[in-house]
Amino acid sequence: MRPGSPIGRANGQASLLTAILMLAVLTVVGIALEFTTGAHRAGAATEWALSRAYYAADAGIRWATVELRDPAAFLSRPEFQDPSNPFGAVAVPLPSHDHGSGGLFSGDPQEEGIRLTVQKPGLLGRRPCVTDAGESGLFFYLFEVRARAAGIAPAPGYAAELVADVEVGPLSADFPGAVPPGAEVPSASQDIIGTRSFESKEASCEPARAFRSVSMNWRER
Amino acid sequence: MGGGGFALLEVVVAALVGGLLLVGFLSFLDSGARLNKEEIGVADAQASVRYGLAQVVRAVRMAGAGGLFVTQAVLTRPDPDLGGVNAPPDDDYDNVMGGTVLDLSGRSLPVRPGTDVLEIRGVIFSPLLGFDDQSGCGSCTGIADLMARAATSYGHVNDDPTNRPQFSEIDSYTQGASDGNPMLVLVAGGDDLHAGCSDPTAKTSHTPQPTYTVGRLAAPTSLSAAGTFGRLDFESPLARAFTTENPRDPAAPEPSRALTAVRRAGVLDDVLYFIDDSDPWHPALARGLRRGGRFDVVAVADDVEDLQVAYAVDGLYGLDGVPPDGRLERLLAPTLRDPDPDTSTISGGDEWAPNIEEERAFEPTDFQSAEPPPPGFPHVGAASDAHCPLLRAIMISLVAKSPDPDPVYRGADSFGVRTMNSPREARIYPSDSARFRRRSLTAVVNFRNWSGGL
Numbered sequence: 001m002r003p004g005s006p007i008g009r010a011n012g013q014a015s016l017l018t019a020i021l022m023l024a025v026l027t028v029v030g031i032a033l034e035f036t037t038g039a040h041r042a043g044a045a046t047e048w049a050l051s052r053a054y055y056a057a058d059a060g061i062r063w064a065t066v067e068l069r070d071p072a073a074f075l076s077r078p079e080f081q082d083p084s085n086p087f088g089a090v091a092v093p094l095p096s097h098d099h100g101s102g103g104l105f106s107g108d109p110q111e112e113g114i115r116l117t118v119q120k121p122g123l124l125g126r127r128p129c130v131t132d133a134g135e136s137g138l139f140f141y142l143f144e145v146r147a148r149a150a151g152i153a154p155a156p157g158y159a160a161e162l163v164a165d166v167e168v169g170p171l172s173a174d175f176p177g178a179v180p181p182g183a184e185v186p187s188a189s190q191d192i193i194g195t196r197s198f199e200s201k202e203a204s205c206e207p208a209r210a211f212r213s214v215s216m217n218w219r220e221r
Numbered sequence: 222m223g224g225g226g227f228a229l230l231e232v233v234v235a236a237l238v239g240g241l242l243l244v245g246f247l248s249f250l251d252s253g254a255r256l257n258k259e260e261i262g263v264a265d266a267q268a269s270v271r272y273g274l275a276q277v278v279r280a281v282r283m284a285g286a287g288g289l290f291v292t293q294a295v296l297t298r299p300d301p302d303l304g305g306v307n308a309p310p311d312d313d314y315d316n317v318m319g320g321t322v323l324d325l326s327g328r329s330l331p332v333r334p335g336t337d338v339l340e341i342r343g344v345i346f347s348p349l350l351g352f353d354d355q356s357g358c359g360s361c362t363g364i365a366d367l368m369a370r371a372a373t374s375y376g377h378v379n380d381d382p383t384n385r386p387q388f389s390e391i392d393s394y395t396q397g398a399s400d401g402n403p404m405l406v407l408v409a410g411g412d413d414l415h416a417g418c419s420d421p422t423a424k425t426s427h428t429p430q431p432t433y434t435v436g437r438l439a440a441p442t443s444l445s446a447a448g449t450f451g452r453l454d455f456e457s458p459l460a461r462a463f464t465t466e467n468p469r470d471p472a473a474p475e476p477s478r479a480l481t482a483v484r485r486a487g488v489l490d491d492v493l494y495f496i497d498d499s500d501p502w503h504p505a506l507a508r509g510l511r512r513g514g515r516f517d518v519v520a521v522a523d524d525v526e527d528l529q530v531a532y533a534v535d536g537l538y539g540l541d542g543v544p545p546d547g548r549l550e551r552l553l554a555p556t557l558r559d560p561d562p563d564t565s566t567i568s569g570g571d572e573w574a575p576n577i578e579e580e581r582a583f584e585p586t587d588f589q590s591a592e593p594p595p596p597g598f599p600h601v602g603a604a605s606d607a608h609c610p611l612l613r614a615i616m617i618s619l620v621a622k623s624p625d626p627d628p629v630y631r632g633a634d635s636f637g638v639r640t641m642n643s644p645r646e647a648r649i650y651p652s653d654s655a656r657f658r659r660r661s662l663t664a665v666v667n668f669r670n671w672s673g674g675l
Contacts, residue, residue: 014239021246021255025253032257039264050275057432086376114397120378124351125484127429128413140429142411142484144351144377161348164669165485167429212419217349217485218669219283 038067053149053160060147061116061164068168069213080120089117119146129170161221168213240364262623266660270621273506273522285670287344288409288431290466292585302462302472304514305367314338315582324518333498335647337530344487347394348387351377357483359565367450371657388444400439409433411484420608434478435460522586527620529641531576535611576641588612610671634659
């Protein structure tokens with residue numbers, strides 16, 4: 001076949017057509033695979049990022065629940081002492097354990113990838129600790145605790161905020177730090193307690209002085 | 222033929238070969254396009270099941286927030302006093318056949334046959350406020366205003382326009398409330414009706430169970446402008462149905478329970494998750510929010526065709542001779558055919574139900590250590606360790622399908638996926654039905670609001 005002949009030109013066109021068709025098919029397949037893997041990857045990444053923020057915030061609630069077992073010390077932290085700022089917060093830098101050159105999750109454990117903040121607990125009230133012998137003079141105190149975790153640069157696109165009530169006690173009626181400066185101390189007449197409930201709470205402080213800290217009204221904001 | 226041209230036969234053969242090649246390429250192209258569509262379908266199914274499960278899990282984690290009894294926070298059967306949902310054939314939420322949910326427009330939305338319904342309650346989608354002795358609603362009986370302060374006298378901040386704009390959030394959330402479209406407000410005290418459930422020496426600390434009442438809200442709140450939820454009707458039969466310890470009991474008798482002081486209050490959500498089968502080709506995971514005797518229903522995720530739910534109850538059914546021990550575990554020893562150390566594939570083999578065929582749905586009373594007291598709430602005189610919560614966790618499974626059928630797909634899931642105790646006849650579709658690609662996802666959630674402490 002001579003170059004430039006009609007048949008030669010036809011063969012060349014057929015080859016071109018074949019190449020174009022092959023390219024089109026491979027492009028479609030490639031796009032499909034890219035779409036699928038991209039969607040799965042994006043979904044998994046978002047889920048992972050949200051879970052990470054969620055569990056970091058949850059850790060903040062649990063940390064505060066533990067810290068409130070010594071409420072006088074926790075509530076007297078310097079971050080909570082500015083009377084003009086009821087939203088003072090303890091900041092806890094956490095690594096995000098991103099992927100690094102060493103493989104999966106091998107990023108710098110010292111870098112701050114997530115910022116966890118635990119706000120100053122808000123006093124919600126208290127209830128008396130009643131024993132079989134009657135009122136003990138001790139109280140269970142209820143605080144609202146808020147924890148927020150957010151990714152920081154370079155990937156700040158996720159955050160989670162959790163709120164929970166933490167009840168701690170029994171504690172004395174005037175333990176230091178329970179009531180913020182300038183706020184009212186819940187007096188006996190203001191105790192948030194119904195008389196009828198005394199009748200069914202004979203065991204609320206038995207065994208005597210058993211200390212506990214429990215969380216409830218746990219909510220995601 | 223002169224001049225070096227081709228014979229007719231050569232041209233015909235060349236055309237034939239060329240045609241065959243073209244058909245082959247077009248077929249290949251078609252396969253590529255179909256593969257693209259299938260993968261998009263799979264990605265859609267995967268996204269639906271992920272998103273749907275995330276939404277359900279987020280709400281379920283908050284069940285009971287505000288102070289509800291465990292028996293009122295998670296329901297396994299419809300509350301007969303409230304209406305809006307029916308669940309034949311057994312009047313429970315396990316494998317409903319022929320069930321319906323009444324939406325705001327009065328339409329009965331069909332629940333996809335053989336799927337479960339999940340109903341949870343709590344202050345879930347809007348903030349929970351704190352109170353002091355200068356706010357609240359007095360004894361919170363009859364019809365009363367519920368007043369809230371931006372900051373309580375104890376220093377707790379309920380609302381701050383910059384840092385904590387909760388009043389405007391509640392006002393916005395209740396915008397749709399009206400007499401014909403009422404909402405509910407949960408008002409809780411600060412006592413502990415089940416104080417004996419905690420035994421610190423045995424390291425079991427349950428959260429306090431406060432006395433609470435519920436009011437009917439028939440107008441948007443006005444917290445930002447006037448610091449009030451507005452008038453709440455605590456005697457409304459709708460509201461009183463939420464205050465019995467057993468939701469199957471008739472509504473608590475009038476007058477409603479009096480509170481001596483309010484510690485917590487917020488808008489109570491009664492949330493229903495179900496598979497809306499209005500379009501059987503495209504069933505959807507739907508969420509319903511109770512508004513009186515109807516539900517405000519929205520689709521959460523498309524093409525979700527099954528929802529299955531199992532509950533973990535410490536002690537299983539209580540009366541089966543399996544005492545609560547504070548742990549979730551197997552009740553039968555592992556075997557070669559049932560080797561998992563934590564869960565069993567044999568009916569009654571662990572404390573999860575109903576995730577195996579033949580396991581019955583839990584009764585509300587199974588969620589507590591003793592039969593809840595009858596209407597009227599005579600806790601006085603009852604042992605304080607009588608009604609301890611036993612419900613520990615929930616397992617939720619979703620199955621989503623691709624939006625369009627895939628006639629050539631031959632995978633094992635092409636005619637359906639069974640999960641937990643879903644009925645075979647409802648979930649495995651006949652061989653002459655359309656084939657779909659499917660994805661399934663399961664999550665386990667530990668309840669946070671009535672157990673656990675340090």
